[in-house]
Amino acid sequence: MPTSTDTVARHTSFDVEAVRALFPTLQRSVHGDKPLVYLDNAATSQKPTAVIDRVRKYYAEDNSNVHRGVHRLSQIATDAYEGARERIAAFINAAHSHEIIYTRGTTEGINLVAFTLGQSGLDGDADIIISEMEHHSNIVPWQMLCERTGANLRVIPVDDRGELRYDAYREMLSDRTALVAIGHISNSLGTINPVREMIRDAHAAGALVLIDGAQSTQHMRVDVQELDCDFFAFSGHKMFGPTGIGVLYGKESILNDLPPFQGGGDMIDHVSFDGTTYDSLPHKFEAGTPHIAGAVGLAEAVAFIESLDMEAVAAHESDLLAYATEQLRAIDGLRIVGEASEKASVISFLIGETHPYDVGTLLDQMGIAVRTGHHCTEPLMDRYGIPGTVRASFALYNTREDVDRLVDALQRIQPMLA
Amino acid sequence: MSNTSIQERERQVVDEFMLFDDWMGKYEYLIELGKDLPLIEEKYKTDDYRIRGCQSKVWLRPDRQNGRVVYRADSDAMITKGLIALLIRVLSDQPAEAVAEADVQFLEEIGLNEHLSSTRKNGLKSMVQQMKAYAKALANGAEA
Ligand SMILES: Cc1ncc(COP(=O)(O)O)c(C=O)c1O
Numbered sequence: 001m002p003t004s005t006d007t008v009a010r011h012t013s014f015d016v017e018a019v020r021a022l023f024p025t026l027q028r029s030v031h032g033d034k035p036l037v038y039l040d041n042a043a044t045s046q047k048p049t050a051v052i053d054r055v056r057k058y059y060a061e062d063n064s065n066v067h068r069g070v071h072r073l074s075q076i077a078t079d080a081y082e083g084a085r086e087r088i089a090a091f092i093n094a095a096h097s098h099e100i101i102y103t104r105g106t107t108e109g110i111n112l113v114a115f116t117l118g119q120s121g122l123d124g125d126a127d128i129i130i131s132e133m134e135h136h137s138n139i140v141p142w143q144m145l146c147e148r149t150g151a152n153l154r155v156i157p158v159d160d161r162g163e164l165r166y167d168a169y170r171e172m173l174s175d176r177t178a179l180v181a182i183g184h185i186s187n188s189l190g191t192i193n194p195v196r197e198m199i200r201d202a203h204a205a206g207a208l209v210l211i212d213g214a215q216s217t218q219h220m221r222v223d224v225q226e227l228d229c230d231f232f233a234f235s236g237h238k239m240f241g242p243t244g245i246g247v248l249y250g251k252e253s254i255l256n257d258l259p260p261f262q263g264g265g266d267m268i269d270h271v272s273f274d275g276t277t278y279d280s281l282p283h284k285f286e287a288g289t290p291h292i293a294g295a296v297g298l299a300e301a302v303a304f305i306e307s308l309d310m311e312a313v314a315a316h317e318s319d320l321l322a323y324a325t326e327q328l329r330a331i332d333g334l335r336i337v338g339e340a341s342e343k344a345s346v347i348s349f350l351i352g353e354t355h356p357y358d359v360g361t362l363l364d365q366m367g368i369a370v371r372t373g374h375h376c377t378e379p380l381m382d383r384y385g386i387p388g389t390v391r392a393s394f395a396l397y398n399t400r401e402d403v404d405r406l407v408d409a410l411q412r413i414q415p416m417l418a
Numbered sequence: 419m420s421n422t423s424i425q426e427r428e429r430q431v432v433d434e435f436m437l438f439d440d441w442m443g444k445y446e447y448l449i450e451l452g453k454d455l456p457l458i459e460e461k462y463k464t465d466d467y468r469i470r471g472c473q474s475k476v477w478l479r480p481d482r483q484n485g486r487v488v489y490r491a492d493s494d495a496m497i498t499k500g501l502i503a504l505l506i507r508v509l510s511d512q513p514a515e516a517v518a519e520a521d522v523q524f525l526e527e528i529g530l531n532e533h534l535s536s537t538r539k540n541g542l543k544s545m546v547q548q549m550k551a552y553a554k555a556l557a558n559g560a561e562a
Binding site: 031354355357358360361362364365366372373387388412416417 | 441442445446449473474494495496497498533534535538
């Protein structure tokens with residue numbers, strides 16, 4: 001990719017129209033002839049042709065089981081699968097590729113940590129700290145862990161703007177804190193949490209930190225060593241990759257100390273009825289035939305992201321956020337939920353007394369895909385005393401025209417629901 | 419209106435929706451219909467009368483009047499209100515037996531099914547099932 005010191009050229013080094021052309025779904029219409037405006041990226045992203053083709057190629061040409069075959073195809077599949085692991089390790093700058101554990105997604109990664117931590121003698125009066133803005137996937141596994149072990153779940157409150165109350169967090173940290181599990185970016189509010197400082201402060205208290213990265217890898221460069229997080233979980237499907245594949249990163253020494261998650265083939269060293277020994281990392285945590293096509297597809301998604309000038313992408317997304325925020329605010333009675341100073345391109349809003357579901361349904365009729373409801377963050381909605389929101393979430397392939405279509409449609413809808 | 423059968427009323431509703439050639443028009447009409455929904459009394463807006471499986475809240479309560487079953491309902495979402503209003507227009511003030519046995523087809527004929535999200539479709543299905551279940555209970559109790 002050509003680089004230039006000229007700032008104008010820098011911004012144009014991301015050509016959104018050229019990128020849009022790589023995504024077949026973005027070319028389609030819905031409900032007859034309405035060109036799709038896809039603003040549900042926080043739920044899942046669309047896939048570029050390269051990812052679709054890679055998955056297809058795997059099944060069409062290379063399909064075989066990994067790790068156990070002596071034959072040629074098994075070797076090709078294993079090389080692709082393990083090569084993908086290396087590519088993903090480099091993407092988040094993990095120190096070792098065996099710190100990359102394939103999962104079904106963020107949810108499974110968090111469950112893996114919650115379960116195995118519970119099996120490794122967690123203290124009955126230990127604290128697990130999460131926040132009020134967490135996705136259910138980063139709440140329920142910890143509630144289950146607390147139920148099993150007697151540990152306490154502590155919840156960092158969120159202020160009116162949608163930022164964590166850092167003072168409350170500091171007070172919560174103690175030598176009883178076993179783990180802090182925190183979302184990098186809130187899927188409902190777009191808030192970017194100060195995870196660097198949170199990790200530093202947690203470590204000072206002797207606690208481990210898990211970052212729920214479901215919403216961050218598609219928007220920003222993540223460097224797990226620089227963050228110094230102990231675990232980092234993310235999902236392929238939210239970063240232009242296939243569904244059903246995700247990653248749990250964990251520091252080598254910590255993963256080594258944890259017991260296995262699920263038992264089965266591929267995770268063992270030796271099995272006998274007198275006792276079974278387990279394989280080393282990463283296989284210890286990958287029981288059964290994995291999602292091979294998903295892993296190679298995810299590596300292709302990583303290649304797609306790495307082919308872009310991520311700084312220019314960030315500038316583009318922040319322009320979209322600023323433009324959309326300004327345009328939406330101009331709509332009569334519209335209220336944005338979540339106005340943190342550090343935000344990703346996610347906007348939750350309500351219009352007067354209208355039900356989010358009505359707004360979402362009518363937007364859909366006009367070809368605009370948004371999400372409505374609690375976005376799997378019910379405690380957060382309770383915090384704001386609302387049943388849910390309409391959420392428009394932007395990806396790098398969205399444009400100002402998409403924002404204009406959304407705003408025009410909302411203006412058309414408003415009198416209908418008055 | 420009370421003498422028109424369920425099928426006749428379904429026909430009427432389908433014909434009315436045919437008049438709109440775009441879906442925004444149909445939705446606009448649906449929302450208007452929702453504004454005339456015979457409302458359930460506030461005191462019955464409880465979990466007992468709540469219909470599960472909807473993203474919006476829905477309450478529905480049956481009553482017997484002259485051997486017929488009459489429904490009142492409400493919802494916090496306007497489109498949902500419109501949908502219940504349609505169901506009530508077709509199924510309310512009909513003999514309980516007829517409602518219990520009704521094979522409600524008009525939503526498909528309007529094409530609404532294609533234009534509703536799957537959660538809304540499930541919600542609609544729950545509403546129809548609940549209306550029929552109430553009617554069945556009333557029909558069975560009516561002999562006593
Ligand atoms: C912040 C956050 N955490 C966790 C998840 C769960 O991800 P997945 O469903 O891919 O496991 C999501 C997805 O909605 C999310 O936005």
